[in-house]
Amino acid sequence: MAQVVLKDVSKTYNGGVKAVDRVSFEVQDREFLVLVGPSGCGKSTTLRMVAGLEEINEGRIYIGDRLVNEVPAKDRNIAMVFQNYALYPHMTAYENMAFGLKLRKYPKAEIATRVKEAAEILGIKDLLHRRPGEISGGERQRVAVGRAIVRKPAVFLFDEPLSNLDAKMRVQMRAELNKLHIRLQTTMIYVTHDQVEAMTLGNRIVVMKDGVIHQIADPITLYDHPVNQFVASFIGNPPMNFMNGRMIRVDSKLYFDEGSFRVKLVDEMTAKLMPYEGKPILFGIRSEDIYDKLFVSLAPPENIVKATVEIIEPMGSEVYLYMRSKRHTFIARVGGHDRPEVNQDIDMVFDMSRVHFFDPETEETVV
Ligand SMILES: Nc1ncnc2c1ncn2[C@@H]1O[C@H](COP(=O)(O)OP(=O)(O)O)[C@@H](O)[C@H]1O
Numbered sequence: 254m255a256q257v258v259l260k261d262v263s264k265t266y267n268g269g270v271k272a273v274d275r276v277s278f279e280v281q282d283r284e285f286l287v288l289v290g291p292s293g294c295g296k297s298t299t300l301r302m303v304a305g306l307e308e309i310n311e312g313r314i315y316i317g318d319r320l321v322n323e324v325p326a327k328d329r330n331i332a333m334v335f336q337n338y339a340l341y342p343h344m345t346a347y348e349n350m351a352f353g354l355k356l357r358k359y360p361k362a363e364i365a366t367r368v369k370e371a372a373e374i375l376g377i378k379d380l381l382h383r384r385p386g387e388i389s390g391g392e393r394q395r396v397a398v399g400r401a402i403v404r405k406p407a408v409f410l411f412d413e414p415l416s417n418l419d420a421k422m423r424v425q426m427r428a429e430l431n432k433l434h435i436r437l438q439t440t441m442i443y444v445t446h447d448q449v450e451a452m453t454l455g456n457r458i459v460v461m462k463d464g465v466i467h468q469i470a471d472p473i474t475l476y477d478h479p480v481n482q483f484v485a486s487f488i489g490n491p492p493m494n495f496m497n498g499r500m501i502r503v504d505s506k507l508y509f510d511e512g513s514f515r516v517k518l519v520d521e522m523t524a525k526l527m528p529y530e531g532k533p534i535l536f537g538i539r540s541e542d543i544y545d546k547l548f549v550s551l552a553p554p555e556n557i558v559k560a561t562v563e564i565i566e567p568m569g570s571e572v573y574l575y576m577r578s579k580r581h582t583f584i585a586r587v588g589g590h591d592r593p594e595v596n597q598d599i600d601m602v603f604d605m606s607r608v609h610f611f612d613p614e615t616e617e618t619v620v
């Protein structure tokens with residue numbers, strides 16, 4: 254068991270790419286921490302520096318209480334699982350899982366016990382005699398995880414381990430990784446570009462972009478209180494709707510004026526938005542916070558937005574309505590029974606207690 258600490262860690266590759274720029278975070282003992290961000294943002298580089306597979310230019314990394322900057326990968330007591338599994342094709346599943354222990358000269362009986370135990374946990378007992386070419390992608394990934402488990406490392410590192418699986422298998426393996434974490438009670442650091450994986454697996458999530466950390470928080474805090482427009486747009490599906498407009502005052506009350514409609518602020522938000530009166534502001538609202546007025550019993554008239562239906566995507570339990578106001582498009586997620594017509598003008602209700610405002614210059618959250 255161990256905590257992992259990164260302090261102002263930077264990495265510039267030969268050729269001048271600054272892949273990671275003064276990254277700091279702490280992973281608690283037994284925590285499941287997810288690094289998430291778009292492709293190329295420095296997730297793998299960060300993980301590989303923790304693993305000792307990549308040199309660090311600046312900063313310090315601790316595993317447990319030990320500074321590991323100069324400690325070789327094999328002595329860091331970590332195990333890593335990769336996207337491409339990295340199994341030896343000529344070895345059976347058993348031999349693949351046993352290989353690392355054999356190298357470290359573990360007794361044969363101990364190796365057998367550990368491989369059997371891991372195979373049990375992962376439900377792959379019956380295919381231990383098969384080679385990677387003779388099993389499915391999901392089973393291969395289990396063998397790769399098994400190879401990490403048998404080492405009983407202080408920290409597990411995962412680099413996009415589910416990306417090569419089909420959608421259904423990905424969902425299944427995601428749940429199994431969750432169970433595995435509960436069962437093993439070991440510190441895990443998990444890298445993915447998929448915000449759904451991040452939200453469903455992480456105790457806490459580190460959101461990165463261009464080598465820099467934007468926010469570290471638990472999933473619900475990230476979703477409800479993103480620190481800036483990037484985090485707001487990256488976390489959540491469909492992404493948050495954004496609209497440019499101005500803050501205006503009408504009869505002593507503050508409104509967001511989109512240009513073709515206006516909606517009234519709730520009292521709790523007015524103090525922070527007062528400085529923007531008469532100025533441009535960026536408005537954000539999630540698709541589930543927009544309702545079809547037809548299904549709202551008491552819609553406040555000042556929160557109603559007239560818009561035209563452009564596309565209807567029935568998802569079964571809910572429907573995505575792609576809407577257009579005069580100046581913006583936005584997506585509303587409404588109940589599965591709601592079926593307006595394409596090109597129909599309908600009244601939408603914005604839940605103004607759930608909206609977000611961002612400074613248009615800095616893109617930081619205002620409220
Ligand atoms: N070995 C390398 N040499 C040079 N540049 C690299 C190398 N590996 C990664 N990079 C660059 O560093 C940046 C971060 O890469 P990476 O950590 O792999 O991102 P991610 O895992 O988030 O997709 C990218 O711009 C990438 O092109």
Ligand SMILES: [Mg+2]
Nearest residue numbers: 296297298413
């Ligand atoms: Mg990567």
